[in-house]
Amino acid sequence: MELGMALKSAQINATFSGAFSKIEGAAEWKEGKAKDLKGVTVDGNKVTIKLTEPVGIFLLVMAQWPPYPKHLLENEDPAKLHLAKFWEKPIGNGPYMVTEVKPNNYAILEAFKDFYGPKPKIDKIKLQTMTEDKIVTNAQANQLDYYPVMSLDQVNEALKNPAYRAYPVDxxxxxxxxxxxxxxxxxxxxxxxxxxxxxxxxxxxxxxxxxxxxxxxxxxxxxxxxxxxxxxxxxxxxxxxxxxxxxxxxxxxxxxxxxxxxxxxxxxxxxxxxxxxxxxxxxxxxxxxxxxxxxxxxxxxxxxxxxxxxxxxxxxxxxxxxxxxxxxxxxxxxxxxxxxxxxxxxxxxxxxxxxxxxxxxxxxxxxxxxxxxxxxxxxxxxxxxxKQYIIVNEARLKTAGIYGNEWTNYDRKVQDWELKVK
Missing domain, CATH: 3.10.105.10 (Dipeptide-binding Protein; Domain 3)
Structure with a gap:
């Protein structure tokens, strides 16, 4: 599974690798001395992970580590995992599915019709990558609905447009x-x-x-x-x-x-x-x-x-x-x-x-x-x-009112978001 791939990956956060290294059999797996990662077993929908010693942040790490399909990644070279074709159309388990990716440009998310939870109220979301000057320009032109920033100058520029509101997050x-x-x-x-x-x-x-x-x-x-x-x-x-x-x-x-x-x-x-x-x-x-x-x-x-x-x-x-x-x-x-x-x-x-x-x-x-x-x-x-700031175009978008650290995974209740305009 992807935990085994992560242990061999050359591109992984030290916090994750440190936690995963405490899984039983991690050293043998990483060195190629074992065919399976001993400490990870699967029984239907139940995954059991056994550690060699307590890891205080293991639950936090797993909450930040999304599951990925084994059959799409198991044949990849761990040293080049970050370059795999998988990331051009990754498969997850949320309310949206990725339908198009243009690296360093944008990604398109569309509502997943078989999502196990409530049907999303917004059909399509566009995630954009842009430079700081473009962020300001697009905000002034009312072209951004939701984005996090650390720059107070960007916050002040965005708020010159009365459509926007800034939410500070500690x-x-x-x-x-x-x-x-x-x-x-x-x-x-x-x-x-x-x-x-x-x-x-x-x-x-x-x-x-x-x-x-x-x-x-x-x-x-x-x-x-x-x-x-x-x-x-x-x-x-x-x-x-x-x-x-x-x-x-x-x-x-x-x-x-x-x-x-x-x-x-x-x-x-x-x-x-x-x-x-x-x-x-x-x-x-x-x-x-x-x-x-x-x-x-x-x-x-x-x-x-x-x-x-x-x-x-x-x-x-x-x-x-x-x-x-x-x-x-x-x-x-x-x-x-x-x-x-x-x-x-x-x-x-x-x-x-x-x-x-x-x-x-x-x-x-x-x-x-x-x-x-x-x-x-x-x-x-x-x-x-x-503080980090979440900028919301409230003339166009109604969120669930939940704002957290945008550098981590958290439940934004994105399936409850609504567009106020069509």
């Missing part, structure tokens, strides 16, 4: 400053190695003023890597309210060398990011810190985790699970070890426990402890969580 998408603890040569970064220096630089930034001026409602302040709108947020976590006097005092206590220059890099190229970086630089200079800013260009993976020619990197993270948020701090992450050096006795036990826990309340408790740990390390200095 998602696991955060912005932060990554501290290069190991330094460029791996021997340790003496400039920012003292926790008090990193704490001082966090206190020195008026994040509320930045959020109000640059993001205008899209950004929410965070003091951990968990957005406050999520149930896992630890309300008792340490806060870093703007306090430049405290920042100056902590820098002095840490014997910070004010003659050295802090290197702040970023890889986003939009004007909003440029303005943000300039503002952070301004705030740090107000407490006496010299700052050099630059745009990171080239192979980002190599530059961020191997070359590491920065003291702080302005970065973003979007994740499906809490394991993704904290996995970089575990010593089994080569990339994280390159930048942070690791703290095996501190981070590993909690992250290991999270990885094996599926009970939601217990997971919340573990993530709460991880957030407490953040303040003791501040390897990632939290800045903001960012």
């Amino acid at each position: 998602i696991l998408y955060i912005r932060y400053l990554q501290a290069n603890i190991t330094g460029p040569d791996g021997s340790g970064n003496k400039k920012i190695g003292d926790l008090r220096v990193r704490q001082a630089l966090e206190y020195a930034i008026d994040r509320k003023a930045i959020a109000d001026k640059l993001f205008k409602g899209q950004a929410s302040l965070i003091d951990t890597k968990i957005p406050k709108a999520l149930p896992e947020f630890n309300k008792n976590a340490k806060t870093y309210d703007y306090n430049p006097d405290k920042a100056k005092q902590m820098l002095k206590e840490a014997n910070f060398d004010f003659n050295q220059t802090i290197k702040l890099q970023y890889y986003y190229t939009d004007q909003q990011t440029v303005d943000l970086i300039d503002t952070i630089k301004y705030y740090w200079e107000q407490v006496g810190v010299k700052v050099e800013t630059s745009l990171m260009k080239g192979n980002l993976l190599e530059l961020i985790y191997n070359k590491r020619d920065y003291d702080f990197l302005y970065a973003g993270l979007s994740g499906m699970s809490m394991e993704e948020v904290y996995g970089l701090f575990h010593t089994d992450s080569p990339l994280g070890m390159n930048v942070f050096g690791g703290a095996k006795d501190k981070w590993d036990p909690l992250i290991d426990e999270l990885r094996k826990t599926s009970d939601q309340q217990k997971r919340i408790e573990i993530v709460g402890k991880l957030q407490d740990m953040e303040a003791n390390f501040l390897w990632h200095m939290p800045l903001f969580s960012m």
Whole structure:
């Protein structure tokens, strides 16, 4: 079945591959030593999956992993699965069927007459791929009915057309400053190695003023890597309210060398990011810190985790699970070890426990402890969580009123959507 194909695929999300690797017989199957994936059995409509050890997010992973027909994929080369003809007309089990696909252009969905649930009220849907400038142009021309955006500029442009309404959605998408603890040569970064220096630089930034001026409602302040709108947020976590006097005092206590220059890099190229970086630089200079800013260009993976020619990197993270948020701090992450050096006795036990826990309340408790740990390390200095916006042309479309993270699968009740015009 497709789980076996996924295990051998060269193009698969690490969260999925990590979960699937815990299926009984996964290693033997992947290495070609077994004809079948031992841990997966099928009895009529019942599929049983046996794991070698608990996987906390296995149910979440399976909820995001749609079933595909074995007979259409089993003869494909796993290394080239993403190029298979199947994706030009994929087969699923929802209220719509794909009838036409033009890669990097559009796909046509038509109501599936044999759908087991209620008959969809809209007969045909066109999914379009387009550049940002086309999104704005088409919205102004009333040519889009439903689309998600992260750009506040696009939201504002769309709302100039009174037909549109924007629905904000809180998602696991955060912005932060990554501290290069190991330094460029791996021997340790003496400039920012003292926790008090990193704490001082966090206190020195008026994040509320930045959020109000640059993001205008899209950004929410965070003091951990968990957005406050999520149930896992630890309300008792340490806060870093703007306090430049405290920042100056902590820098002095840490014997910070004010003659050295802090290197702040970023890889986003939009004007909003440029303005943000300039503002952070301004705030740090107000407490006496010299700052050099630059745009990171080239192979980002190599530059961020191997070359590491920065003291702080302005970065973003979007994740499906809490394991993704904290996995970089575990010593089994080569990339994280390159930048942070690791703290095996501190981070590993909690992250290991999270990885094996599926009970939601217990997971919340573990993530709460991880957030407490953040303040003791501040390897990632939290800045903001960012809202996603769902733009709806309400002059033409009536949705089911359910809006979630458009980067994941969720039940939009699309079969209940209605067109107000013919």
